[in-house]
Amino acid sequence: MNELTQGLLDAWRLIFTFDADLMEIVGLSLKVTLTAVAISSLIGLPLGAWLVVNRFRMRRVTIAVLNSLMGLPPVVVGLIVYLLLSRSGPFGVFGLLFTPTAMVIAQVIIITPMIASISHQVIRDLWADYHDLLISLNASRWQRIKALLWDGRRALLTAMLAGFGRGIGEVGAIMIVGGNIDHHTRVLTTAISLETGKGNFAFAIGLGLILIALAISVNLVTHWISKTERASTW
Amino acid sequence: MSTATTLPIQLKGATVQRKGKVIVGPIDLSVEGRGITMVIGPNGAGKTSILRMLHGLDALSEGSLHWQGGAKRVRKKQGYVFQTPVLLRRNVLENLVYPLKLRGMARVKATKHAMDALAHVGLNTFAQHAARTLSGGERQKLALARALIMEPELLLLDEPCASLDGNATKAIEAILISARKTGTRILMTTHDMGQARRLADDVLFIVKGKIHEAGTAETFFAAPETPEARAFLNGDILP
Numbered sequence: 001m002n003e004l005t006q007g008l009l010d011a012w013r014l015i016f017t018f019d020a021d022l023m024e025i026v027g028l029s030l031k032v033t034l035t036a037v038a039i040s041s042l043i044g045l046p047l048g049a050w051l052v053v054n055r056f057r058m059r060r061v062t063i064a065v066l067n068s069l070m071g072l073p074p075v076v077v078g079l080i081v082y083l084l085l086s087r088s089g090p091f092g093v094f095g096l097l098f099t100p101t102a103m104v105i106a107q108v109i110i111i112t113p114m115i116a117s118i119s120h121q122v123i124r125d126l127w128a129d130y131h132d133l134l135i136s137l138n139a140s141r142w143q144r145i146k147a148l149l150w151d152g153r154r155a156l157l158t159a160m161l162a163g164f165g166r167g168i169g170e171v172g173a174i175m176i177v178g179g180n181i182d183h184h185t186r187v188l189t190t191a192i193s194l195e196t197g198k199g200n201f202a203f204a205i206g207l208g209l210i211l212i213a214l215a216i217s218v219n220l221v222t223h224w225i226s227k228t229e230r231a232s233t234w
Numbered sequence: 235m236s237t238a239t240t241l242p243i244q245l246k247g248a249t250v251q252r253k254g255k256v257i258v259g260p261i262d263l264s265v266e267g268r269g270i271t272m273v274i275g276p277n278g279a280g281k282t283s284i285l286r287m288l289h290g291l292d293a294l295s296e297g298s299l300h301w302q303g304g305a306k307r308v309r310k311k312q313g314y315v316f317q318t319p320v321l322l323r324r325n326v327l328e329n330l331v332y333p334l335k336l337r338g339m340a341r342v343k344a345t346k347h348a349m350d351a352l353a354h355v356g357l358n359t360f361a362q363h364a365a366r367t368l369s370g371g372e373r374q375k376l377a378l379a380r381a382l383i384m385e386p387e388l389l390l391l392d393e394p395c396a397s398l399d400g401n402a403t404k405a406i407e408a409i410l411i412s413a414r415k416t417g418t419r420i421l422m423t424t425h426d427m428g429q430a431r432r433l434a435d436d437v438l439f440i441v442k443g444k445i446h447e448a449g450t451a452e453t454f455f456a457a458p459e460t461p462e463a464r465a466f467l468n469g470d471i472l473p
Contacts, residue, residue, distance in 0.1 A: 129320060132291055
């Protein structure tokens with residue numbers, strides 16, 4: 001209990017003194033995860049919609065695989081990305097290992113199936129409403145996908161926020177491919193892991209509370225910007 | 235927009251089956267000319283399926299559908315209003331702008347065109363309202379306006395006045411009469427025999443997926459030929 005109280009005090013002190021190290025860690029955490037969510041959304045949202053409007057052999061299997069990939073173990077993803085980016089790996093020439101870019105790559109692999117799978121479920125319900133209408137209006141496949149993504153955008157935000165939640169709290173993969181290097185690849189989760197390892201529990205809890213506050217803040221800001229739960233055009 | 239006609243549309247021995255059960259057919263039908271054809275018959279007779287076949291929404295299990303051109307070209311010349319209006323999750327104006335933009339019309343022109351269409355159906359004051367906030371009658375008017383904005387040669391309406399009150403029905407009928415005057419060919423299903431008498435130039439009477447009578451409304455209502463039609467018009471429940 002003492003550690004929890006001390007953690008709260010530490011968190012309070014770190015935030016209100018604008019601790020330079022903390023700001024750097026928070027900034028990098030946000031930068032890596034938001035970049036990963038943006039890239040994953042660009043891939044996952046159209047993929048989810050595409051799977052809804054297209055009928056092809058192995059479609060059900062593809063969807064089942066996609067759903068299964070939501071549970072992809074981050075440590076395994078980290079290991080695979082590590083092997084691919086390491087000096088002896090096929091992409092070693094790019095020198096990306098232990099950089100924020102490697103962390104983004106790992107997060108994209110982890111987040112994309114989640115965003116695609118949730119968006120598939122959201123859009124499937126909308127497609128049930130729109131199917132006959134969009135065919136009747138002669139919308140091409142791409143136009144159908146665009147209409148579904150646009151009209152389902154508020155619900156799709158949930159998919160993106162779920163991806164953000166998974167990314168910002170992820171530690172296994174980015175620890176492996178980022179290396180938790182001070183002032184270079186250290187983010188909130190890897191910092192918490194490090195402080196816990198050092199037995200510095202109060203500080204670790206302080207960072208944890210900041211991480212939770214950060215996740216909640218991003219959700220609130222996103223809902224506020226998108227006017228979810230307020231008067232909308234639908 | 236191409237001015238070449240897509241009529242007549244002909245069904246020959248057309249049959250639609252679902253899970254091995256014949257929903258409608260085999261039927262022979264040619265849609266051409268002008269005016270309003272009422273498709274009437276008891277529930278489950280296959281009225282909606284005929285409209286969906288003509289619009290290419292239901293694939294034929296047997297028989298053939300002869301269109302004057304490919305499905306896309308023909309659908310461009312058709313408007314379809316569903317029994318339960320399907321509205322896009324956008325505002326009222328955007329529901330009309332969208333189909334115009336699909337056809338490549340610039341936004342400014344499409345918006346002006348859509349505002350004119352909304353004024354025509356009396357919904358211009360709702361332009362910026364969310365479509366979901368409209369009443370049942372207003373929703374159906376919006377769906378009708380969306381179909382008419384494409385200036386269809388053939389308008390297919392699936393019970394557009396089902397569950398609407400008298401005033402809303404009257405407003406919809408006025409729009410349909412106006413469309414008929416401009417030369418739009420209309421095929422619509424209805425359960426309302428009063429409406430059928432008011433609007434129909436021709437009648438298709440369907441029972442158990444087959445056309446039992448086809449002819450002018452005057453003849454059908456004055457002297458129905460088949461016992462089923464007589465029973466239906468008397469308000470009897472058909473087996």
